[in-house]
Structure formats: C-alpha cells, structure tokens
Amino acid sequence: MLFYSIALLGSPLEPLTYHSVDCLSAGREVDVTLSNRLQQGVVIEECEKPEFTTQPIGMTRSFFYTDAQIQCAQFMSEYYGCSLGEALNLYVPYSIEIEPIRKEISLSSINVILSESQVKALDFIRSHPVSLLFGDTGAGKSEIYMRRMDEILSEGKRALLLLPEISLTPQMESRFREHFGDAVVLWHSKMTPKQKKVTLEKIYNGEAHIIVGPRSALFLPIADLGLIVVDEEHDESYKSSSRPRYNARDMAVYLGSLLKIPVVLGSATPSLGSYAKYPFFRLRGGFYESKRTFVFEPSLEALTPSIDRIIMGNFTDGHQGIVFIPTRANFKYTVCESCGYHVECPFCSVGMSQHKNSRALKCHYCNYTEVLPKICPKCQSGALRTARLGTAEAVEHFSRLSETLRVQQFDRDIITTQNKLIKVLEAFNRHEIDLLVGTQMLSKGHDYHDIALAVVMGLDNLLSQSDYRAREKALSLLVQIAGRSGRKQNATVFVQSFNEHFFREYLEDYEKFLIDELRIRNGRYPPTKKLARLLYAHKNGVKAKAAMEEAVVQLQRIDTVQIVGFGASAIERIADKYRFQILLRSDKSTDLIRAIKHVKSSMMEIDMDPIEFT
Ligand SMILES: [Zn+2]
Numbered sequence: 001m002l003f004y005s006i007a008l009l010g011s012p013l014e015p016l017t018y019h020s021v022d023c024l025s026a027g028r029e030v031d032v033t034l035s036n037r038l039q040q041g042v043v044i045e046e047c048e049k050p051e052f053t054t055q056p057i058g059m060t061r062s063f064f065y066t067d068a069q070i071q072c073a074q075f076m077s078e079y080y081g082c083s084l085g086e087a088l089n090l091y092v093p094y095s096i097e098i099e100p101i102r103k104e105i106s107l108s109s110i111n112v113i114l115s116e117s118q119v120k121a122l123d124f125i126r127s128h129p130v131s132l133l134f135g136d137t138g139a140g141k142s143e144i145y146m147r148r149m150d151e152i153l154s155e156g157k158r159a160l161l162l163l164p165e166i167s168l169t170p171q172m173e174s175r176f177r178e179h180f181g182d183a184v185v186l187w188h189s190k191m192t193p194k195q196k197k198v199t200l201e202k203i204y205n206g207e208a209h210i211i212v213g214p215r216s217a218l219f220l221p222i223a224d225l226g227l228i229v230v231d232e233e234h235d236e237s238y239k240s241s242s243r244p245r246y247n248a249r250d251m252a253v254y255l256g257s258l259l260k261i262p263v264v265l266g267s268a269t270p271s272l273g274s275y276a277k278y279p280f281f282r283l284r285g286g287f288y289e290s291k292r293t294f295v296f297e298p299s300l301e302a303l304t305p306s307i308d309r310i311i312m313g314n315f316t317d318g319h320q321g322i323v324f325i326p327t328r329a330n331f332k333y334t335v336c337e338s339c340g341y342h343v344e345c346p347f348c349s350v351g352m353s354q355h356k357n358s359r360a361l362k363c364h365y366c367n368y369t370e371v372l373p374k375i376c377p378k379c380q381s382g383a384l385r386t387a388r389l390g391t392a393e394a395v396e397h398f399s400r401l402s403e404t405l406r407v408q409q410f411d412r413d414i415i416t417t418q419n420k421l422i423k424v425l426e427a428f429n430r431h432e433i434d435l436l437v438g439t440q441m442l443s444k445g446h447d448y449h450d451i452a453l454a455v456v457m458g459l460d461n462l463l464s465q466s467d468y469r470a471r472e473k474a475l476s477l478l479v480q481i482a483g484r485s486g487r488k489q490n491a492t493v494f495v496q497s498f499n500e501h502f503f504r505e506y507l508e509d510y511e512k513f514l515i516d517e518l519r520i521r522n523g524r525y526p527p528t529k530k531l532a533r534l535l536y537a538h539k540n541g542v543k544a545k546a547a548m549e550e551a552v553v554q555l556q557r558i559d560t561v562q563i564v565g566f567g568a569s570a571i572e573r574i575a576d577k578y579r580f581q582i583l584l585r586s587d588k589s590t591d592l593i594r595a596i597k598h599v600k601s602s603m604m605e606i607d608m609d610p611i612e613f614t
C-alpha cells in the first residue's frame with residue numbers, strides 16, 4: 001500500500017493523506033472523498049504510513065499539474081496565506097490525452113523596426129533576468145516586446161504576455177496577429193466554455209506560441225515557456241481582491257525565477273515597488289513629444305460651465321474627447337434634505353448609488369437593488385438630494401448640450417462583455433462617437449487615435465483617501481489618461497482639482513515623483529517596509545471584533561512586527577458581514593508570515609502587500 005499527500009482543490013484544508021495500491025506521480029489529479037463527499041485533489045507527494053486510518057484514492061483523472069505549477073502554488077500558499085488546494089485551484093492542469101504536435105510557425109516577414117533607443121531597451125531587457133521597461137505612453141514598448149518574443153520563438157520557446165483584462169483590445173490583437181499569425185492565442189474570463197476549450201487545446205498541443213491574457217493566463221500550462229511580459233505592471237487588476245489575494249505581477253516574477261526565464265515589466269507609470277526593486281530602462285518619447293496643455297480648474301467635483309464650454313468647443317472644432325469620472329451610475333449618494341438621512345445599503349455601510357435608467361438604487365458592493373424612492377424613506381416627507389455625480393448622470397448632462405453631440409458611457413454598467421468593449425472602441429475610432437465618458441476603464445492602455453481633449457474629474461477625492469498610495473494612484477491615473485490624448489495632434493487636458501501644484505510638479509517627470517515618494521515613504525510604507533492586512537468578517541459583529549482583538553493581543557507580543565492600526569474597517573459592513581481589520585508592518589515579509597501563523601483563524605483573511613484599505 002502506498003500513501004500520498006493530496007491537496008484538495010478549492011478547499012481551505014491543508015493536504016490530507018490518502019492511500020492507493022497504484023503508484024501515482026506527483027501532480028496527478030485524482031478523486032478522493034472528504035466526509036463522504038466526492039472531492040477533486042492533486043497528488044503532492046508520497047508519504048509515510050500515518051498513525052490514523054486513511055481513505056482510498058478513487059479514480060485518477062487524465063489531468064496533471066506540472067512541477068512548476070505545484071511549486072508556484074506552494075509559494076502562493078505560504079506567502080499569501082491560503083491552503084495549497086486553494087492555490088492549485090487557480091491553475092489549469094495539463095491534459096495527458098492530447099498529443100503535442102510540432103508545427104512550424106510562420107512569422108510575418110515584416111520585421112519590427114526599432115528606433116535607436118528601442119534597440120538599447122531591447123539590449124537592456126535581454127541582459128537582465130527581471131527588468132522594468134519604464135516607457136512613456138506611445139514610446140513603443142509593444143515593438144520591443146515583439147522583437148524579444150521573436151528571439152524567444154526562434155529558440156523554440158513560448159512567450160506569455162499579461163495585460164490588465166480590459167486592455168485586450170482589437171487593436172492590440174490585430175497588431176500581434178499581423179506579426180505572429182495563428183501562433184497567438186488570447187485567454188480571458190469573458191470567453192465561452194467552447195472558446196476556452198479550443199484555446200486550451202492549442203496550448204496543450206503546442207500550436208500556441210504567444211499566449212496573451214489577464215492575470216489568469218499565468219496559471220495556464222504552457223510548455224517551454226521562455227519569456228513573461230507583464231504590461232501595465234502598475235495596474236491594480238493584477239492583484240486579486242478575493243482569497244487568495246495574490247498579485248499576478250509578483251507571481252510572474254516568482255515563476256520567472258523558478259524557470260530561470262526572463263521577466264519584463266512594462267509601464268509608463270511604474271509602481272514604486274517595481275521601480276525601487278528592479279533594474280529599469282527609461283524609454284522616453286511619444287508622450288512628451290506631442291503637445292499637451294494642462295488646464296486646472298480649482299473646483300469641487302461638478303459639471304461646471306467651463307467643462308461644458310471646453311467640450312462644446314472641442315466638438316465644434318471637429319475633435320473627439322474623453323471625460324474621466326471615478327464613479328459609476330447617476331449619483332453615489334442620496335441624502336434627505338429635511339432629516340439628513342443618508343440612504344445606505346441595508347447590508348453594507350455604504351451609500352446606495354442612483355441608477356435613473358432602471359429607476360433603482362443599487363449597492364456597488366453587494367448588488368442589492370431597490371426602487372428609487374420619491375421621498376425620504378425615514379421621515380416620509382423630505383425630498384431627496386443627490387451628491388457625487390457618476391458617469392450616467394454626466395452622459396445625460398452632456399447629451400443635452402447639443403443634439404448632434406454623440407456621447408457614450410464607458411464603464412462596467414455598459415461594457416459588460418468583451419464584444420461590447422470592441423464595438424464601442426471601434427465605433428469611437430470610426431468617429432461615430434464624439435465623447436466617451438467613463439471610469440478607470442478609460443485609462444487602460446487603449447489606443448484612441450484622435451483625442452484632442454481629456455477632462456479629468458474626481459482626482460482630489462482619490463488624493464484625500466486614507467491610503468498610503470493615494471498620491472501614486474492619483475498621479476498615475478492622470479498621466480495614464482492624459483497619455484490617451486494627443487497622439488496625433490495637440491490636446492488639452494482639463495483637470496478639476498485644487499491640487500494643481502502637486503500635479504504640475506510631476507506631470508512632466510514621473511520619475512521625479514517616484515524618487516520623492518520613495519523618500520517620503522522611507523521607513524514607513526512599502527517598498528521600504530512590508531505590509532499585511534488581516535481581515536475579520538462575520539455576520540455577528542461582536543464575534544468578528546473579539547477575534548480581531550484577540551489577535552491584536554497576541555501580535556503585540558511579537559517584536560518583529562508592528563501593528564500600524566486596528567479596528568473597524570472604513571466600510572464597516574459589506575454583504576451583511578461586519579468587518580474589522582489589523583494592519584501589520586515589518587521589515588521582512590518572512591516576519592509577517594511567521595507572526596500571522598500564530599493568529600490564524602477561520603474567520604481571518606490574509607491580505608499580503610495590500611492595495612486596498614477599505
Ligand atoms: Zn428624511
């Protein structure tokens with residue numbers, strides 16, 4: 001009889017021991033039972049016969065996980081504080097039923113022509129295991145990626161390109177297809193099961209040489225991987241906001257070191273962490289060559305007459321524009337004018353957003369929806385006033401400016417599928433839309449051809465958040481949005497903010513910001529310190545609070561970590577669960593991990609290297 005340690009896929013339990021008469025190899029997917037329920041597991045290793053009686057391993061499946069996948073999952077489980085089974089559950093296994101085919105790929109004969117500085121950048125990324133391509137918007141990072149991929153492909157290896165999900169645009173795809181032909185496959189969450197199956201087969205049998213996708217593409221079983229590129233490496237969507245709260249950029253660097261293959265991180269506004277940690281190449285041009293005029297309006301976030309004027313002026317001149325607003329829906333808050341009652345979600349301690357089209361109030365945290373009330377639900381008499389406008393309201397407003405102005409909303413409420421994204425971007429580039437009004441989605445690496453105006457609202461709100469990254473977030477957002485405009489012609493960037501001085505100081509030189517910010521954070525926040533956030537959520541607020549307090553007492557005894565703060569989360573309740581948190585700091589992540597192990601509980605969720613604090 002042989003005994004095996006089996007990781008239970010998706011289960012928070014650590015691996016358990018099962019037995020089998022067959023000799024099984026590590027990585028094999030198997031069926032086991034857990035409390036009389038069928039459960040899929042993965043063979044981790046053979047182990048000694050334990051003291052207790054074990055259950056037999058059931059059917060073996062035709063899938064297996066590679067050594068690299070298991071090792072990455074082990075690292076994820078240790079670092080991000082989840083079980084091995086939860087980490088492995090993110091990975092897509094190999095199918096042993098599919099035979100690899102060796103197909104010659106035909107690259108486009110058109111060589112990607114590089115400028116002198118691009119050649120230098122290529123040399124740079126060639127000579128470092130991990131490198132940061134700090135390249136201005138429009139300075140030609142993609143050409144460098146493509147040339148490096150050419151080299152990797154000619155060695156018979158494959159390349160993985162990670163992008164923020166929403167950056168998988170038709171322009172990007174056609175650019176890569178033109179050069180790499182059918183050797184390119186896309187992978188993303190909005191694919192149908194059938195599309196996924198077809199793509200996976202190409203990855204299994206080796207037809208796919210360039211795999212492009214968001215963070216989940218990192219978990220695909222890519223044989224002979226020779227290069228990983230993480231584009232827009234600063235993007236927050238690389239960090240998972242649910243358990244396990246891994247960061248795909250950092251996992252990519254880990255995978256690179258494990259496989260001894262190069263990893264290239266690229267961004268026009270690199271994260272301070274990557275800037276401080278990795279050797280970088282500064283690729284200038286593009287952004288700074290085209291003429292952008294920044295105009296600041298010191299006012300609160302509102303649709304002011306000057307915004308109307310500048311939008312109409314730009315439209316009359318025959319140009320296109322974009323408007324950034326951080327909030328979706330019509331309004332974020334609804335307040336009673338007579339009693340001051342603030343309409344909150346009954347399950348979360350957040351304001352309900354007004355969606356006029358569906359005549360509803362919606363909670364953006366738990367999706368609870370109710371009919372838009374006409375009068376105050378509390379005092380039954382007061383009129384309701386709204387505050388903090390969102391994209392839908394701005395679209396209504398701008399549409400009233402002129403009958404011929406074609407305005408399009410561009411956010412998660414409207415762009416719900418990859419197809420809708422493609423349709424809107426194509427229509428915009430065909431000039432069938434004059435004004436795009438959107439949220440963060442606007443800033444993410446799309447190629448808009450002809451924007452002469454960018455209006456940016458709500459930055460002061462970002463700046464005033466109690467988040468040590470507030471300055472970095474606000475500035476990089478402005479630089480990214482500004483970078484979408486003025487590609488072909490001069491452009492105006494109209495910014496509604498009282499903080500002109502701060503933005504002006506760094507707009508022309510993002511690196512100066514990084515240097516200053518590094519000095520400000522030194523000794524207090526990442527990258528010079530490591531942070532971990534421990535979250536306690538429970539329907540019973542007393543229980544959650546007690547669990548947090550107990551952990552605080554224990555953590556206070558550990559002198560390698562420091563408690564930065566603890567208490568109720570900024571949003572005290574989400575989806576009917578009360579939330580408490582502890583923020584921990586240390587010089588080393590190993591000290592944090594060790595300390596957290598002392599206070600592990602089923603109620604607690606670990607967020608290593610957190611980027612949200614609400
Ligand atoms: Zn009232």
Ligand SMILES: [Zn+2]
Binds near residue numbers: 345348365575
């Ligand atoms: Zn809610």
